Amino acid sequence: AQSVTQLDSHVSVSEGTPVLLRCNYSSSYSPSLFWYVQHPNKGLQLLLKYTSAATLVKGINGFEAEFKKSETSFHLTKPSAHMSDAAEYFCVVSGSSGGSYIPTFGRGTSLIVHP
Amino acid sequence: DAGITQSPRHKVTETGTPVTLRCHQTENHRYMYWYRQDPGHGLRLIHYSYGVKDTDKGEVSDGYSVSRSKTEDFLLTLESATSSQTSVYFCATGQGAQIGELFFGEGSRLTVL
Numbered sequence: 673a674q675s676v677t678q679l680d681s682h683v684s685v686s687e688g689t690p691v692l693l694r695c696n697y698s699s700s701y702s703p704s705l706f707w708y709v710q711h712p713n714k715g716l717q718l719l720l721k722y723t724s725a726a727t728l729v730k731g732i733n734g735f736e737a738e739f740k741k742s743e744t745s746f747h748l749t750k751p752s753a754h755m756s757d758a759a760e761y762f763c764v765v766s767g768s769s770g771g772s773y774i775p776t777f778g779r780g781t782s783l784i785v786h787p
Numbered sequence: 788d789a790g791i792t793q794s795p796r797h798k799v800t801e802t803g804t805p806v807t808l809r810c811h812q813t814e815n816h817r818y819m820y821w822y823r824q825d826p827g828h829g830l831r832l833i834h835y836s837y838g839v840k841d842t843d844k845g846e847v848s849d850g851y852s853v854s855r856s857k858t859e860d861f862l863l864t865l866e867s868a869t870s871s872q873t874s875v876y877f878c879a880t881g882q883g884a885q886i887g888e889l890f891f892g893e894g895s896r897l898t899v900l
Contacts, residue, residue: 681827706888715791715877715891716830762829764889773818773837773881774845775889779829 674699674765678778686786691735691750693781695763698744705746706764706775707737716762722746733757758785790814793878793892801900806865808895810878812858818881819861820889821845821853823874830877836861868899 679694697703707719720731727739733756737748746763763778790813800806810819818837822830822845832845834853842853850872852864865872875896879889 678829708889713894715893716879716889717891718888721888774832774835775820775879775881776832777822777830779827 674703674767674774674776676763676765676776676778678761678763678781680781681779682782682784684784684786685753687755688752691748691753691757691783693748693761693763693783695746695748695778696744697746697763697765699765699767701767704766705737705739706766707731707735707746707748708762708764710760710762710780712759719748719761753783753785755785755787758783791878791880791890791892793876793895795895796893797896799898799900800868802869803867806868806897806899808863808876808878808897810861810863810880810892812861812880812890814880814890815858816880816882816890817858819855820879820881821851821861821863822877822879823847824877824894825874833863833876865897868897870899873897873899 675698677696705722708716710716720729722729722739730736735750761781764775766775792811794809820835821833824830831847836842836855854862875894877894878892881889
């Protein structure tokens with residue numbers, strides 16, 4: 673069984689300040705972890721992924737995430753927020769269930785960026 | 788980018804009518820998924836397919852059926868639509884390997900009156 677908890681439904685930051693979106697996961701095996709971004713009225717786009725290589729993962733648009741097995745966390749960060757970062761962000765865990773790969777989504781965090 | 792197209796993109800229907808949403812891919816991905824997105828719930832898996840004619844239920848499958856007669860097409864059918872099925876539906880595809888990412892369509896907005 674696997675699950676994902678995104679600890680904040682909304683995060684509000686000012687432009688130019690750091691961003692932290694928190695994600696905790698539960699998995700009975702070594703998971704793959706992903707962050708996706710969804711801009712209004714759009715589909716989802718991959719930001720970055722962790723697949724048991726380096727624990728610090730760099731993604732697009734300056735985002736990065738660190739896999740911490742001891743804390744079962746995969747928090748998303750960015751040093752300096754931009755207005756264009758305002759979107760919905762989803763943390764996803766993916767693993768095998770009876771031979772099939774089932775991605776499980778968190779409920780999402782809405783990032784609001786103030787000028 | 789993977790070519791994932793959904794149709795229709797918008798549909799308004801009445802309670803009790805059948806509805807079919809289509810997902811078409813051009814990437815020859817093995818796995819295809821249907822999710823629904825509702826405020827406060829993120830994306831929830833309805834059904835998925837791991838090959839032609841191979842499908843299985845997700846966490847919110849009641850009231851939905853699927854079919855996959857060829858690799859590129861995955862159909863989601865609401866046999867008798869209800870207002871609780873008003874939602875945005877997303878199709879996604881992937882290779883299924885643990886390192887694989889998902890590729891998403893643009894979504895289909897369904898309103899059941």
